[in-house]
Amino acid sequence: IHDAVRDKIRNHSWPGNVRQLENAMIYATNVCHDNLITLDCLPEAILREKAGLAVEAENAPLSMEGWERTAIKIALMRTNNNIPLAAELLEVSKATLYRKIKDYNIKT
Numbered sequence: 332i333h334d335a336v337r338d339k340i341r342n343h344s345w346p347g348n349v350r351q352l353e354n355a356m357i358y359a360t361n362v363c364h365d366n367l368i369t370l371d372c373l374p375e376a377i378l379r380e381k382a383g384l385a386v387e388a389e390n391a392p393l394s395m396e397g398w399e400r401t402a403i404k405i406a407l408m409r410t411n412n413n414i415p416l417a418a419e420l421l422e423v424s425k426a427t428l429y430r431k432i433k434d435y436n437i438k439t
Contacts, residue, residue, distance in 0.1 A: 333369045343377060361405050400435045403428070412439045 336359075345351055359372040370378065406417040418428040432439060 333367060335370050336368050336373065339370060339373065339377065358401075362408050364408070396435075399431065400437070403431055403435065403437060407432075407437070407439060414439070 340352070340355075355374050355377055356368075358374050359368045363369070363372040402421060403417070406420045407414075410416040410420065414428055414432075415425055418425045421428065423431075431437075
């Protein structure tokens with residue numbers, strides 16, 4: 332874990348308590364590269380607080396679109412941006428995955 336992440340974890344208010352911390356770390360381990368968790372690996376809500384923005388939506392349920400976008404990003408990271416393999420992991424067609432990547436403006 333990068334030092335900046337340790338500092339962020341220590342200084343975050345954690346309105347969701349231990350459950351929020353656990354979810355943030357699970358997310359970070361799924362999206363990190365080279366076995367190093369950096370600030371870029373943390374969920375957006377945690378990073379927004381760093382920028383001084385309100386985190387009111389932190390405890391709100393994610394939309395299906397949010398879940399889908401996150402699943403696509405994780406599949407792409409796990410497959411090193413191999414779209415056919417990511418589509419297989421997600422159990423969707425390549426065409427559907429290409430369309431979703433375009434719709435959500437996900438960089439590959």
